[in-house]
Amino acid sequence: xxxxxxTKGLSRQFGGxxxxxxxxxxxxxxxxxxxxxxNGAGKTTFVSLLSGRIRPSSGAVVFDGVDxxxxxxxxxxxxxxxxxFQITSVFANLTVFDNVALPVQRTLTDGRTKGQVRTGVMAxxxxxxxxxxxxxxxxxxxxxxxxxxxxxxxxxxxPRLLILDEPTQGLADSEIDNFIALVRGIARDxxxxxxxxxxxxxxxxxxxxxxxxxxxxLAEGTxxxxxxNGEVQDxxxxxxxG
Amino acid sequence: xxxASPAKTYALHIxxxxxxxxxxxxxxxxxxxxxxxxxxxxxxxxGYNLLFGYVxxxxxxxxxxxxxxxxxxxxxxxxxxxxxPEALVAGIAxxxxxxxxxxxxxxxxxxVAFMIVTMMFAQVFYLMILxxxxxxxxxxxxxxxxxxxxxxxxxxxxxxxxxxVRYMGALALFSVVLLITLALVRSRFGRVLVAIRENEERxxxxxxxxxxxxxxxxxxxxxxxxxxxxxxxLLFGYVxSNFASxxxxxxxxxxxxxxxxxTTLGPLIGTLFMYYVTDITSGFTSAYLLIVGVALILLVxxxxxxxxxxxxxRWLGWLP
Numbered sequence: 050x051x052x053x054x055x056t057k058g059l060s061r062q063f064g065g066x067x068x069x070x071x072x073x074x075x076x077x078x079x080x081x082x083x084x085x086x087x088n089g090a091g092k093t094t095f096v097s098l099l100s101g102r103i104r105p106s107s108g109a110v111v112f113d114g115v116d117x118x119x120x121x122x123x124x125x126x127x128x129x130x131x132x133x134f135q136i137t138s139v140f141a142n143l144t145v146f147d148n149v150a151l152p153v154q155r156t157l158t159d160g161r162t163k164g165q166v167r168t169g170v171m172a173x174x175x176x177x178x179x180x181x182x183x184x185x186x187x188x189x190x191x192x193x194x195x196x197x198x199x200x201x202x203x204x205x206x207x208p209r210l211l212i213l214d215e216p217t218q219g220l221a222d223s224e225i226d227n228f229i230a231l232v233r234g235i236a237r238d239x240x241x242x243x244x245x246x247x248x249x250x251x252x253x254x255x256x257x258x259x260x261x262x263x264x265x266x267l268a269e270g271t272x273x274x275x276x277x278n279g280e281v282q283d284x285x286x287x288x289x290x291g
Numbered sequence: 292x293x294x295a296s297p298a299k300t301y302a303l304h305i306x307x308x309x310x311x312x313x314x315x316x317x318x319x320x321x322x323x324x325x326x327x328x329x330x331x332x333x334x335x336x337x338g339y340n341l342l343f344g345y346v347x348x349x350x351x352x353x354x355x356x357x358x359x360x361x362x363x364x365x366x367x368x369x370x371x372x373x374x375x376p377e378a379l380v381a382g383i384a385x386x387x388x389x390x391x392x393x394x395x396x397x398x399x400x401x402x403v404a405f406m407i408v409t410m411m412f413a414q415v416f417y418l419m420i421l422x423x424x425x426x427x428x429x430x431x432x433x434x435x436x437x438x439x440x441x442x443x444x445x446x447x448x449x450x451x452x453x454x455x456v457r458y459m460g461a462l463a464l465f466s467v468v469l470l471i472t473l474a475l476v477r478s479r480f481g482r483v484l485v486a487i488r489e490n491e492e493r494x495x496x497x498x499x500x501x502x503x504x505x506x507x508x509x510x511x512x513x514x515x516x517x518x519x520x521x522x523x524x525l526l527f528g529y530v531x532s533n534f535a536s537x538x539x540x541x542x543x544x545x546x547x548x549x550x551x552x553x554t555t556l557g558p559l560i561g562t563l564f565m566y567y568v569t570d571i572t573s574g575f576t577s578a579y580l581l582i583v584g585v586a587l588i589l590l591v592x593x594x595x596x597x598x599x600x601x602x603x604x605r606w607l608g609w610l611p
Contacts, residue, residue, distance in 0.1 A: 100496065126498030134496075140489045151486050154479045155498045166479070206498065 051114070053078040053240050054099065054130075054210060059108035060264075061094055068094040070264035071108070076210070081232065081241045083251045085275075086261030087284065092244045093135060095261065096212050099242075100132035101125045113209070127159055129209030133216065135244070137195045139202070141188035148187050148198055149173050152205035161207040173205040177231065193224045197231075204235060211235060213243040217250055229254055252276070260284070297477070300611055304473055307556065308466045315458045323454055329559075329566050330461040331523050334468045336550070336558030338515030339543035344553035345476055346508045347488030348401075352393070352409030353516055354539035355416035358532075359386040360517025362420065362427060365530030368439045370426065375442045375451065379521050386517020387510055389416075394509035398502055410540065417535040432531030440528055457526050464522045465559075468515055473555050475511070476611055484508055485553075516543075549590060551597030555611050560598050 052075040061069045069091045076082055084092050097103045099110060101122030109118045117125055126132075140148050153169035156162040162169045174180040177197045182190065187198060196216060203211050213232070217225050225247070232254055235241060245251045251258060251272070258275045260268045262284045268275060275281055311330065315323060335357050342348045363385030364378040373381065397408045420427045427433070440451040449456045475481050486494045487501050494501050524530050533539070542565075543558075550561025568586055572579035594601040603610040 102492075102496070121495075121500075123495045123498050123500050126496060132496050134493070138490060138493045140486055140493065142489055143485065147482060147485075150479075150482060151494070151499075152497045154482070202497065 050077060052076055053113060055111045056099070057109045057111075059095070059098055059110065060106050061098055061103065062106045067264050069098060069105075072264075072266055074259065074266065076240060076242060078209075078240055079236070080256045081236045081243070081254050083255035083258045084242065084244045084261060085246070085251055085258060086267070090261040091264040092261050093214060094264075096132070096214060096242065096244060100130055100212055102132070126206060127155075129161075129207070130212070131203045131206040131208035131210070132212045133199045133203040133214060135214035135218070137192070137199055139187040139190075139195055139198050141186070143187060144183065145174065145179055145185050145187055145190065145198060146170055146183040149201050149205050152202050156205070156207050162205075169205060173201045176204060176234065177201040178227070193220050196220060197228075200231065200235075208239050210240045210242060213241065213245075215244050215246060217245065217247050225250060296609055299609065300473070300477075303610075304469060304555065307559070308462070308469065311462055311465070315455060315462070320454060323458055325566065325570065327454070327458045327461040327526065329562050330458075330465040331519055331526060332546075332566075333559040333562040334465055334519035334522065335516050336543045336546040336562050337468050337472050337555075338512045338519060340547045340552060340554075340558045341472060341475070341515065342508055342512040343544065343547055344557070345481065345484045345488060346505060348505065348509070349406050349544070350397075350409040351406045351537075351540050351544075352411075352413030352416075353512075353543055354535050354537065355393070355413040356386045356390055356513040356516035357520040357523075357539060357543075358416065358420065358535035359389045359513075360520030360522075361524045361530050361534050362520075363517065364521035365433060365435060365524035366426060368435055368525070369433050369530070372439070375440065375525055378525060379518070382521025382524070383514055383518050386520065387514040389517075390510045390513020391506070393513070394506045398505050398509065410537070413535070413537070413540055417532065417537075420532045420535050427532065428530070430532050432529060432533075435524065435528040435530065437528070440525060451526055452528065460526055461522065464518060468518065469555065469559075472515075473611060476553075476555060480504070480507070488553075545587065547597070549587065549597055551599030551601070551603070554597070554599035554603060557597055557599040564598065 054076040056072055056074040059069060059072045060067065072095060086092050098105050101120060105118065109116055112128060112130060117128065149170045150166050153162055154166050157166065171180060174183055177200055179194060179197055179201060182194065187195065190198060200216065217228055220228060229250060232241060255272055257270065258272055259266055260275060260281050267284055268278050268281050314326065318326065339353050342350060360382035364382030367373040367381045368378045393412050397405055400408050421429050437452045442449045451457055451460055483494065483499055483504050487504060491501050546561035546565055547558055549564055550559065551557030565583065568583055569579055572582040596604055599610065
């Protein structure tokens with residue numbers, strides 16, 4: 050099977066800091082991949098390079114056989130790379146409906162969604178459990194619901210790759226269980242790449258885990274392999290052993 | 292768009308148009324003339340509002356689009372002897388083309404830089420009008436004779452210097468532009484424009500080419516403002532460089548702020564309000580601009596969303 054997304058020697062420097070340093074990475078279609086690592090390891094910079102929010106200093110990004118390294122972010126979205134923000138970034142002064150209508154009407158024009166805007170919006174809202182709040186201003190939603198709205202907007206783009214940047218941050222435990230079920234549902238028709246700090250979520254969801262440290266990939270493997278990896282424990286899990 | 296009730300919304304706008312139509316027959320002559328002017332200039336304010344209110348782009352150079360229409364229509368009539376409809380089209384075409392060029396250049400900036408760049412282009416435009424005085428009449432301007440301001444449709448001719456014809460001409464343009472802006476802001480494109488205003492970065496990450504969308508908005512705004520300018524030249528028969536000065540870039544901003552940015556009826560209400568405050572106060576003091584200024588300060592302090600914006604916020608959430 051050919052990977053959906055690969056990077057080669059991907060690097061990004063901020064001044065003297067190598068936030069992402071020569072990363073070779075491959076993502077298989079249909080998998081749920083978690084990216085973990087200590088704060089400042091370069092995770093968010095890495096996924097920003099994938100989504101096109103920032104440009105790499107060097108290296109290449111290939112999505113579905115197309116070199117997208119120089120492609121602006123909005124065009125990558127049209128190819129099917131969706132990104133949900135770490136800091137909730139919904140349109141606060143628009144209704145929940147309008148927030149989701151924006152990605153839906155976008156995908157209507159390139160044929161990834163069929164039918165009417167309303168149908169597409171309600172489908173995305175049903176999946177995230179926000180249907181009864183369609184008329185509410187996004188600013189008036191609770192934080193947990195805003196995170197769900199963020200995911201609904203990502204879903205409505207009908208992505209082939211959905212990048213979730215710390216989606217469970219700030220959610221209550223009860224909300225997290227629903228969230229795990231939601232991401233599993235999404236992964237049935239899209240590849241999911243998530244940055245996550247919550248270890249039970251990572252271990253419960255991910256098919257494979259990539260561990261970042263100082264801008265480089267420290268380790269990669271199944272949850273079991275990562276749990277058993279001594280280097281990872283030193284760098285990240287903080288366990289003192291031996 | 293909190294409550295999708297197109298019937299109610301369209302009924303309100305058509306009601307406003309019908310009210311303006313009826314006013315023609317009951318208003319004294321003086322107010323009839325003033326209203327014709329206000330409606331023509333409200334079109335200018337609506338064009339400005341499209342960009343400022345809905346997209347959130349604050350231009351300080353819209354006088355150039357208004358005067359592109361003014362001169363585009365006025366000079367073709369004056370020098371080439373064109374008829375009124377052709378001149379109107381020429382004016383709008385000039386404004387739209389200018390907006391395309393200015394948009395391509397100015398949209399490389401945003402925020403304060405966008406304000407300065409648009410203002411500077413408008414100054415260039417203003418100085419060019421003065422420089423080419425041989426054609427434009429310089430600071431004296433040009434008067435378009437009554438004979439050139441007659442439209443012949445079939446066997447009937449309409450003389451735009453006649454107060455009622457002039458009023459109806461201004462109302463026709465106002466109505467068309469009002470309904471176009473209403474349809475525009477309720478459309479999918481309108482939703483994208485508001486999204487750009489609220490959070491451009493997020494809009495890009497939903498797959499939108501925000502620069503292209505903003506460019507379309509600049510051209511639409513420029514075309515509407517130039518329609519206002521062209522109509523002004525043809526209805527009132529005067530083309531002058533003062534319409535290209537910085538004052539006419541700031542006036543639409545004030546009208547829109549006063550009436551309510553990002554409301555479809557705000558531009559009319561703001562223009563109307565400002566005209567009448569000026570008109571009434573100038574009747575008993577030469578310091579009328581002082582009173583206008585105080586009125587603006589009070590409004591910004593107590594109703595920063597403008598007249599229609601405050602009404603929408605407090606009572607009528609469904610107003611577009």
